[in-house]
Amino acid sequence: MSQLDLNLLKVFRVLIEVKNTRKAAEILHLSQPAVSRALRRLRDYFGDELFVRSAHGLEPTSKALVIGSRLPEAMDQLFEALNVKEEFEPQFYSGKVTIAVNGFIAHWLVPPLIKALTEKAPNMEIYMANWEESTSDKIINGEIQLAINYFPLELTKQLIQEKLGSDDFVVLCRKDHPFQKEVIGAEDFPKYPLASHIVPGWNETKNFTVEALKKLGYKPRVQLSSSKMNIILSSLELTDMLLPCSKLLAKTLSDRFRIIDIDPELEQPSSDFALIYANKSRRNPLDEWLQQCVIDCVNSKFK
Template identity: 35%
Template sequence: MAKDLSANLDLNLLKTLLVIYQEQNLRKASERLFVTQPAVSHALQKLRLHFGDELFTKTRTGLTPTPYAKQLCEALAPALNGLYQAVNTNQEFDPQQITGRIRIALAPQFIYALGSKLYLTVHQQAPNCQIEVFTWSETTFSELLNGHTHIALNYDVTATSKELNRKTIPRSKPVVIVRKDHPYQDSEIGVTSDYATEAVWACLIVPERNELLTDVEQYYAQHNLTANIGYRSSSPESILQVVKETDLLFPTLDIMVRDDHPDFRKINVRMDGSLIDYGTVCYYHQSKQNDPKTQWLLGLIESLILDTRTTNE
C-alpha cells in the first residue's frame, strides 16, 4: 500500500516548500516568509526526509527544483490558494490587514503611465505590505502560473494558459505623440496618409506583442506599405526623450502623457480598414478568481486607467 504523504504533514511546511520553489533561493524565501535562513534550511531538510526526494539542488544562482518538486509545487499552488480562500471566506476583507509581498507586472507602456500611481494607491490602502511593481518580461506568464507574481497587465495576448483568468480593462485610445513644436500641426493624422507614410516613427517594444515587428509595421503591411522605423526601445522614457528632440512620431496610448504636458502634443489617430487592437487585459491565476485581494487589485487598476483617461479627455 502506498504511503500517505499527507498524514502528519504541517501545512506551514508546504507553504515553505512553495515559497522556496517560487524564489529558488533560500535567502529570498526567508525574507518573504519573515523567518531566518537557517529556519528555512531546517524546514527544507524536514521536507526532504518526508518526501524522500532531494527537492532542490544547488546552482551558482540559487536552487533548481527536481522534477518531483516541480510537479509537486505546480499541483500545490492552486490547492493551497483554494484552501486559504476557503478558510478566510467569511472574514471581511480589509486591505490594511494585508502583509507580505504583492508583485504586479506591467507592460512598459503601463509601468510608465501607471506604475508610481499604482504603488501610491496600494500603499495608501494597504500600508503594511511590501509592493513590487516591475516590467513585464518573458517569464511573467510562468510567474503568474507558479504564484510568484500576483497580477499582470498588458495588451490582450490570446494564446495564454487555460490556468490564467483574463479580465478586460477599459482600453485607452491610440494616439501619436510628438514634440510640442512639431511641424505637423493638425489635431488628427491618418496612419496611411501621405505624411504618415513618409514620416519616421519611434516605437515601443512591448513583450508578447511586437518584439519582431512594430504595430506600425504590421498595420502598414496590411496596406502593402512599408513603415520607416527610426527608433525602437523597450523604454518609454527613452522614446519620449528622442521624440522631444526630433520630428519622430510615437504611436502609443492616450494615457502615456497628460494633455497639458509642456513638452508634447497628442494627435488623434485615424485608421483605415483593420484596426490595431489595443485591448488591455489583467492576467491572474484561476485559483485567485474569488480572492478578495485579487478583486481589490483589479478594481484599483481599472480605476486608475479610468481616472487617467478622464484626466486626459
C-alpha cells in the same frame, strides 16, 4: 478514490494544458522524473495511456480530453469550498506584492495605483515589473500577484483575463513638429522616422504600425527602438520622430508633446486591456483586494 492523490490531479491539470513534462515540472516546481512518476500513477488509476508521445510533445488520448474538459472546474469548486473566507486588512499588511504591467499602460495607471496602495496599505512593499514572456508562468506559480496588459492574449486556462477598459492609439510628437495636420494617414508616416516603445511579450517581434503600413504598400523607417520610455520621450523632443502610442499615455504628456489622431482606416492592435490573474488565487483575500484597487483606479480614469 482512496488510491487517488489530489496532487496527481494537479499534475494532470497542468499536463493537459502544456502537453510537456518538462514545462509541467517547471510550473509545478517538481523534477521532471517526479512528473513522469505521477503520470504513470495516473495511467494505472484510469486504465488509459492518457498521453501519447508525438513530435510536438504529448498528445492527450480521447479519455484524457474528456477528463481534462471537466477537471479544472471541478477542482476550482473543490478548492473554493475548502477555502475559508478571510478579511484582508491592508493597514496591517507588511509583505511584498508584485504587479506586472504593459509599458504603455504603466505610464498612466501605475502612479495613481501606487498612491492608492500606499495610502491604504502604508507598510506594503510594492514591486512593479514589466510584462515579459515569463510573466504568465510567474503568475501561475505565485511570484506575481496580478498583471495588466492588452488582450485577448493566448494564455493558459489557468489564468483569467478580465477586461478593465479600452484605450486608443495615437501618434505623439514634439510641439513644433513640421507635420501640422490633426489626423495622420498611411501616406504621411513614411515622411518621418518612427520611434518604437518595446514591450516584452507584446510587440518585441512585431511592430504593429509598420506591419499595417506594409499591407498598404508603404515602407516606414523605425529609427529608434527602446524599452525605456524616458529615452524615447527625450529623443522625441529633439527630433522629427513620431511615436505611435497609447492615447491614455499621450494625455498624461500633452503639456510636453502634441497628439495626432491616426486615420481609422489604418489597422491598429486591439486597444482593450485586462486584469490577468491566476484562477487558483481568485479567492485569495490579498489578491482580491489588489484587483479591486486596480479596478477602482481604472474607473476613476474614465470618469
